[in-house]
Amino acid sequence: MTAPFNTAPVPKAELHCHIEGAASPALVKAQAGKYNTDVSGFISGDSYVWSDFTEFLTAYDGAASLFRSEEDYALLARTYLEGIAAQNAIYAEIFVSPDHAAAAGLSHTAYFDGLAEGIRQASESSGIECRMIIVGVRHLGAEKVEAAAKLAASRPHPLITGFGMAGEERFGEVAEFARAFDIARDAGLGITIHAGELAGAESVRDALDHIRPSRIGHGVRAIEDGALVQRIADEGVVLEVCPGSNLALNVYPEISSHPFDRLRRAGVKVTLSSDDPPHFASSVGREYQMAADAWGYGAPDLTDFTRTAIEAAFVDPQTRAKLLGQLD
Numbered sequence: 572m573t574a575p576f577n578t579a580p581v582p583k584a585e586l587h588c589h590i591e592g593a594a595s596p597a598l599v600k601a602q603a604g605k606y607n608t609d610v611s612g613f614i615s616g617d618s619y620v621w622s623d624f625t626e627f628l629t630a631y632d633g634a635a636s637l638f639r640s641e642e643d644y645a646l647l648a649r650t651y652l653e654g655i656a657a658q659n660a661i662y663a664e665i666f667v668s669p670d671h672a673a674a675a676g677l678s679h680t681a682y683f684d685g686l687a688e689g690i691r692q693a694s695e696s697s698g699i700e701c702r703m704i705i706v707g708v709r710h711l712g713a714e715k716v717e718a719a720a721k722l723a724a725s726r727p728h729p730l731i732t733g734f735g736m737a738g739e740e741r742f743g744e745v746a747e748f749a750r751a752f753d754i755a756r757d758a759g760l761g762i763t764i765h766a767g768e769l770a771g772a773e774s775v776r777d778a779l780d781h782i783r784p785s786r787i788g789h790g791v792r793a794i795e796d797g798a799l800v801q802r803i804a805d806e807g808v809v810l811e812v813c814p815g816s817n818l819a820l821n822v823y824p825e826i827s828s829h830p831f832d833r834l835r836r837a838g839v840k841v842t843l844s845s846d847d848p849p850h851f852a853s854s855v856g857r858e859y860q861m862a863a864d865a866w867g868y869g870a871p872d873l874t875d876f877t878r879t880a881i882e883a884a885f886v887d888p889q890t891r892a893k894l895l896g897q898l899d
C-alpha cells in the first residue's frame with residue numbers, strides 16, 4: 572500500500588470562511604471568561620455542541636455574541652489567519668457579518684477596523700493575504716440584507732471587496748434579495764451567494780437567474796440536475812465547495828458520495844474551503860487532505876484548486892498576479 576499523499580506543503584487558498592464561525596471553542600471560552608458569560612449551552616469541553624443546521628446557527632450566534640470590541644475581532648482574525656498560514660494558506664476571504672457585530676453592540680467601524688488590524692498583524696507575521704466579504708443574513712429578511720448591501724456599497728474599508736448572503740437558504744425566495752445584490756454589483760463589489768447547500772438544484776438555478784454571481788457558496792446540490800451542472804461549467808461560475816461542512820451538516824452521509832470530484836470532472840471550476848472550521852472539525856488544510864485522500868489528488872490537482880481560487884478572488888490585479896506567482 573502506498574503512503575497517503577501529505578498535502579501540508581501544497582499552497583492553499585480558501586474563499587469561504589465565516590469569521591464568527593472560525594472562533595475555536597477555546598477562544599470562545601476565553602471570551603466567555605472575559606465577559607462573565609455561560610457557554611455550556613453550545614460548548615462542551617473542546618467542542619461545539621449542535622445536532623442540526625438550526626442548532627448550529629444557535630451555536631454560531633452564541634459564539635459571535637462574545638466578540639464585542641475592536642480588540643476581540645483583531646484577535647479572532649489574527650488567530651484564524653496565522654493558523655491557516657501555518658498550513659501554507661497564502662490567501663483567504665472571510666465573510667463578515669455587520670448584523671452579528673451590531674447584535675453584540677459593536678459599531679461597523681470598530682468591527683471592520685478590528686478585523687483589518689488582525690489581518691494586518693497576520694500578514695506581517697506570515698505573509699498571508701486576506702479580503703473581507705460583507706454578508707447579509709437571509710433569514711433576517713430582505714430589508715436587512717439590503718441594508719448590509721448598502722453598507723458594503725458605501726465601501727467602508729479598502730479590504731472589503733465583495734458582498735454575499737449566508738443564513739437559512741430555505742427562507743424566502745432568492746428573487747426577494749435581487750435588489751440588494753444589484754446595489755452591491757453596481758458598486759463594483761464581487762458577488763457570491765450561498766445556494767445548493769440546504770436546498771437543491773432549483774435554488775442554484777434561481778441564484779444564477781436572479782443574482783448573477785461569479786461564485787456560489789457550496790453549490791454542490793447542482794449535481795442533482797445535469798443541465799444545470801453544464802450551465803455552471805459553461806458560464807465559468809466558481810463553486811466554493813466545503814466538503815467537511817457538508818458532511819458535518821449531513822448534506823452527504825460520507826465523502827464517497829460527495830459530488831466534488833464529479834463536478835470537477837464535468838468541467839465546473841471548484842475550490843476547497845472550511846466554512847466554519849471548528850464547528851466541523853475542519854480547516855483549509857484538512858479540506859485539502861480529505862480531498863487528496865478521497866479522490867487521489869496529487870500536488871498538481873490541489874495546486875489547480877488554489878489557482879482557481881486565486882483567479883476567482885475578489886482582489887486587485889496586482890495582488891492576484893503576486894499570489895499566482897507564489898504558485899510557480
Ligand SMILES: Nc1ncnc2[nH]cnc12
Pocket residue numbers: 589592631737738739740765768816846847
Ligand atoms: N454553512 C452555512 N450555511 C449558511 N449560512 C451559514 N452561516 C455560517 N455558516 C453557514
Ligand SMILES: [Zn+2]
Pocket residue numbers: 587589737765788846
Ligand atoms: Zn458558508
